[in-house]
Amino acid sequence: MAPNRSTDRLSRESRERLRGYEARQTVHRHKIARRRRDNWIAAIAFVVVIAAVTGAQIFYFSGGPGTPAATPTASATPTPTPGATPSTTENTGDVPSADLSENRTWTGTMTINGIPLGIDLDGAAAPQAVASFVTLVQNTFYNGLTCHRLTTGGAAVLQCGDPEGTGSGGPGWSFGPVENAPADNVYPAGTIAMARLGDNGYSNGSQFFIVYEDTTLPADAAGGYTVLGQVTSGLDTLNSDVTSKGTVDGSGDGAPAVPTTIDSITVQ
Secondary structure (H helix, E strand, O other), X not given: OHHHHHHHXXXXXXXXXXXXXXXXXHHHHHHHHHHHHHHHHHHHHHHHHHXXXXXXXXXXXXXXXXXXXXXXOOOOXXXXXXXXXXXXXXXXXXOOOHHHHOOOEEEEEEEXXXXXXXXXXXXXXXXHHHHHHHHHHHOOOOOOOEOOEEEOOOOOEEEXXXXXXXXXXXXXXXXXXXXXXXXXXXXXXXXXXXXXXXXXXXXXXXXXXXXXXXXXXXXXXXXXXXXXXXXXXXXXXXXXXXXXXXXXXXXXXXXXXXXXXXEEEEEO
């Protein structure tokens, strides 16, 4: 009888182990199913968010930021305007933290049409703009982009940094408010400033302009234009090889007659 009791006990233990194993497998299968379900939900949510952001960007850029205006009269002062944004009171999109500017001066080189321009960026005076610009530079965002706009009538600016090459593009975010704008509205030759939509201090993106001659740009309801830095060398060559050639149609505001491309930007 002892062997039978022993056999029964072993059989019970075996069945209990089997039931325990099956229970653990059931729990494991439920966890896998739940994980798959959660992953599907996350994927669907991601697609919905991307679609919403894309729609917002299409809406944002449909206004044609930076699009060359009609030929101005002699008294007109064309200003860089990079287009509409969904908000006039807060940042839009994944804007880099202003802390990335490190509140310091960044030095580097912006090469345009093979012309090396020495540049300084003032992270203390314009921390949000410099943080955004440096982030884009470090991700080689600007390499190969065109300078799509040149103004010669009443203002002397070369506008660059639009991935669309039309004045309607940006990095996928917009930020504000205006930082470090000159109180007298005078932008000295060599100034590097952010292009934005008129009356909207939160429409700064990737587009910027280089002032190639001393220029007065009147402030609007949002203020002036964020000055993020200066060209410290090479401006004379840029003027002689690019800006002095005027626009492609001879107007005071249009595409440069000399096709103009940012080869690279480096900062440290």
